[in-house]
Amino acid sequence: MEIKTKDIIRFFENDFSYLSRQYEWDTNGIQIIVHDNNISKIVLSLEPTIDAIEFAIKEGCELMITHHPLFFRPIKRVDIYNPIGKKISLSVLNQLNILSYHTVLDRADYSLNDYIADVVGAKVLKGFADLEKESFYKFVVFVPKGYENKVIDAIDAAGAGKIGNYSKCTFYTEGTGTFLPEEGTSPFLGKIGKLEEAHEYRLETIVRKKDLEKVLKSVLAVHPYEEVAYDIYKLEMGEEYSLGRVCGFDNEIDFTQFLKLLSEKFNLNNISHNNSGENFSFDKFAVVTGSGATFWKECKKQNIKVLLTGDMKYHDAVDAYENGVVIVDIGHYESESIYMNYLAKLLEEKFKVKTIVYKSKLKINHWRPDNA
Template sequence: MSTKVDEIINIIENLAPLRYAYQWDNVGLQIGSRSDEVQRILIALEVTDEVLEEAVKNNVDMIISHHPLIFSPLKKIIKEDLKGKLLYKAIRNNISVYSTHTNMDIAPNGLNDYVANLLGLKDMEVLDVTEKSTYYKLAVFTPVGHEEKVAEAICSAGAGHIGNYSNCTFRVNGTGTFLPLEGTNPFIGAQGQGEKVEEIKIETIVPQGNLKSVVKAMLKVHPYEEVAYDIYPLENEGPVLGIGRMGYLPHAVSIADLANKIKDIFNIEHIKIAGDLKAHINKVAIINGSGAEYIKLAMHRGCQCVITGDVKYHDAQDAISQGMNVIDMGHYHSEKVFPKLLIDYLSKKVEEKDLNVEIIQSSVDINPFQLI
């Protein structure tokens, strides 16, 4: 059975829903159709001409990137333009392009968490909170024998997640009664005849952002013509969402030793440091990509060092003047683990769903800088 782009998108957005992204960002499907078939996926940090050529040579049907291929609004698409050349090439070769950017940074278990875990941070918190999740309880009544199909549909659409556990439901047996009136086409019984049916009530928890998609998925697979279900608002505190992570190192280390550890973990030849190399610290903040704007916030939240990329001269000077330490590992190096994160996640989900899809990592080095 063929796999559709839509199925891959749903898997990704269960981890990093589009609504998590900043308003200025441009995420989601950028080229192609959700109904297109996909057999081979290429994961890359960014879509360049070399990455696209790699996709063509490997008969790739879909590219998933961190940086959006289309970011600013396009007023024209010309073959000779750099962006136009890429768009033409992807379309001619029937390659779908999907980007998951700040939504993947912000997502719990997304890129910010992935990098923080590589450094072994403990007691992690979100640095800059953008929202706190609201939860609902969904209860749906299904005839015996259809409960597994309905439960799988709602959990695949984003329900049933509690901490690091997925597919969490509670089920109880009971008896449903109904009388099909004129104009109905009942799944069980006949018009004008009262019915009693053995049913199973499925209860689960749903984040507000997934509620519409979960209900849609439920209605699509439920056998009843009119589905009986309830939605209750909950006061349970959901995960806090936001950009950046802060936490404690396993033990206090000097800035110099921490920088060397980062070099080893991320395979970086050189790294920039602003601050006191001998200062011993234990609480740090990590912001993937360009995070200089969060240095002051990190300082106010008790962090002793910020690890990020793209720190400008005056940002570094301001940090030093306030006794703050900064490690600039570079934009590219702070995000280059994105393909590994997504391949690990997608491969597991594809195997669980028994989808016939091959996932490969781009071998193109897109780092624009060279050290001599």
């Protein structure tokens, strides 16, 4: 079975997560596309660094997938003597496609934060911050008897009619439709100038907002009528998504045990925190991978004592401390790079391709006198 880059794109943007979940300032999806060849080997890297791209080329990978995007902001020129220009030229000349999925993975149903919870043995209790809802609509179309299965297949092919792990979820009722074909029409049933009655089904399903246009186009392509009657209703229901997670342990854990657990699970020799030395106990914490230290304010609102994240700045540490919130910083790289291992395994199982996780040289290192 041939796997193309478009298959990987469809998976990340329509199945695993949704492009609609990215923040406005972010860039997700296609970074560089230079071929439509079969994908047999994928490299995953937290960053699209020059060394990561050179590694992918050396390993013969056709595709690179990163968490942090290659293009955070528009570029005005391509200069192969600066880093961004060199990355572009290396990728193009060596036929390496690059995709990046950043905040769409941060806000996926199974996000980086869910994976962190699993790694440390905690349960996800709820979403943490920036709660939003994925809008749903009811799509209703009137179909002549005998064509209902074709329309259901078209709805399914367009990504609609899914509830949980069930697909092709529809409901239809029988009825009689009437129409009078006028001059200039080419009716599927009946004759021009004669009132016609048709045995029809009122077929309905649910559709995500982002899929509405695609569903309508797919249905119209298989519907036999010259003019198709359909209705679209916005629903109050919606699939909630968020940034970060509130996690809980079955039993209380003290702060020192928590640090030891993190050190063991993430293979860390250094963990930063703003705790003054109190060895308190807790049973829940919030996690926002990457640069999430500013979310200590949300912790205070929700009466959560501990925030697990990366990139803690001094003033955040001081402000959080004075407001009773302990920030635990395991590092931006350390909190996110582990997720690439999960994605690699997921892609191997789903697409039967070989994956390689590249461990970046970019991560922040710590020097100690005993290393000298």
